[in-house]
Structures are given as structure tokens and as C-alpha cells.
Amino acid sequence: MIKRTIGLLFIVMAALTFNSYGQAKITFKVNLTPQLEDSVFIPDRDQIYLKGNVFPLSSSQKVYMKDTAPVDSVYEATVNFPSSASGKRLNYNFYIRTPDQTMTEQMQRQLGIGSKDVELNSTYFNRFAW
Numbered sequence: 001m002i003k004r005t006i007g008l009l010f011i012v013m014a015a016l017t018f019n020s021y022g023q024a025k026i027t028f029k030v031n032l033t034p035q036l037e038d039s040v041f042i043p044d045r046d047q048i049y050l051k052g053n054v055f056p057l058s059s060s061q062k063v064y065m066k067d068t069a070p071v072d073s074v075y076e077a078t079v080n081f082p083s084s085a086s087g088k089r090l091n092y093n094f095y096i097r098t099p100d101q102t103m104t105e106q107m108q109r110q111l112g113i114g115s116k117d118v119e120l121n122s123t124y125f126n127r128f129a130w
Helices: 002-020 033-037
Strands: 024-031 047-052 074-081 089-097 102-104 109-112
Touching: 024 089, 047 074
Parallel strands: none
Antiparallel strands: 024 074, 047 089, 089 102, 089 109
16 A cells, blocks of 8 residues: 555656646747848857746846757747746847857847747847837
């Protein structure tokens, strides 16, 4: 009886652990074509990252972005949000870090976090459509 109870408890704990992370994967994309053309962003030297206000994004946690298809100048990163983030409003920004400075967008971006995976459309750094 004790072994069966411990076994059941283990299964329940494992299920809760696996369900608490990865409930929503969000893929963020930013197009750096203007910054590449103006040499504001140099791929082998500079970095682009994402910060936000909902775990696992935070003011101290940076998520670095990569150009997965080098010919398109679109940098992306996928973030796994836990189920506890579902229903929260994410405020986030893209940042460009060069040896001389760190550039941030002038306005915060916002996104509602759901329970399904989302791949956002590519947007330009520091440009907002209304």
C-alpha cells in the first residue's frame, strides 16, 4: 500500500512538473535590415536581445536572438513561458548592444500570454505600427 501511494505521488509530482513549464512557446522576431544597411548593427560584433517583465523574461534576464537564416536579416528567439504566465500581459523590448552603447526601443511592446504556442510576425527595431 505504501509503495502504491508513493508511486502515485511520484506520478502526480512528475505530471505537475512537466506541465508547469513550456505551456506557451512564443517566438519573437525582429528585422534588422535598416540597422545592417546603416552599419548600426554588425553581426559578428554586436548583439540583439530581448527583455520583459514576465518570467522567464525579466529586467535581469536577457534572451539573445539569432539570425537563423542569415540572408533574411530576421533575428529570432523562442521563449518557453510556464503555465503560471498564462493570462498575463507581457511588456517587452528589443535591445541592441554594441561596444560603444546599448540601444533600446523608445516604446514598450505588449503581448498577452495565452496557453498556446505563438510565432510572432517579424517587426522592425524601434518601429511601431498603429
